[in-house]
Amino acid sequence: MAGLRFADLQSRPTEFLDLTSVTLEEFQQLVPPFETAYQARMAAWRMDGKPRTARRFTVYKNCPLPTPEDRLLFILTYLKTYALQVVQGRLFGMVQGKANQWIHVLLPTLLAALRTLGDAPARSLPALAQRLGGSAAEAATMVAPREEKPTPIPAPASPLLPMTGRNGASSAPKTLLNRPRVIAARKKTTR
Numbered sequence: 001m002a003g004l005r006f007a008d009l010q011s012r013p014t015e016f017l018d019l020t021s022v023t024l025e026e027f028q029q030l031v032p033p034f035e036t037a038y039q040a041r042m043a044a045w046r047m048d049g050k051p052r053t054a055r056r057f058t059v060y061k062n063c064p065l066p067t068p069e070d071r072l073l074f075i076l077t078y079l080k081t082y083a084l085q086v087v088q089g090r091l092f093g094m095v096q097g098k099a100n101q102w103i104h105v106l107l108p109t110l111l112a113a114l115r116t117l118g119d120a121p122a123r124s125l126p127a128l129a130q131r132l133g134g135s136a137a138e139a140a141t142m143v144a145p146r147e148e149k150p151t152p153i154p155a156p157a158s159p160l161l162p163m164t165g166r167n168g169a170s171s172a173p174k175t176l177l178n179r180p181r182v183i184a185a186r187k188k189t190t191r
Helices: 013-020 024-044 068-081 085-091 096-117 125-132 136-142
Strands: none
Touching (some): 013 068, 024 068
16 A cells, blocks of 8 residues: 655645645754654664564564655644544555554654754743743743633523423333343243
8 A cells, every 4th residue: 555655745845835834844854853763762662662672673665654754744744634543544555553553653753853953842831931031921921811711601490391200110010130030031930
């Protein structure tokens, strides 16, 4: 199953931007730290998430994402489109299970690469202030405030539809299943 490849897509910069949200120049700047982070991760971990103990990592010739550019294209496309894993796998020529494994390997790799470049997202207001080189108060003015929780609307005194409860004993015969001689769905009991 052949899929989407960087070599095929690099000649179409607009389509590349649509799929990844980065230009070809930004992509090329991101490839070396991404590949370094990928090699470091694969030296310590296997694709299934278990620690690597025996063989060292090598890229096989039948690998669905053989080049660093293909791996980076895969994860950036996934982050941009958030397609179902089965769709992402089909797009890149693999089954859903393999797409799941690649996503779980490449997401931390991308985050590590962005951290080495200093482009990882800031997760707190002080971290954002430090990154922007200002105070936390100045950074707070740049961040959109969270929407407040809507105030709960009190319930009306009487419901729109009348509520019905049980009318009494059921008319269906009860089957006692806790006796040793009663077997459900048989007319006669056997000893």
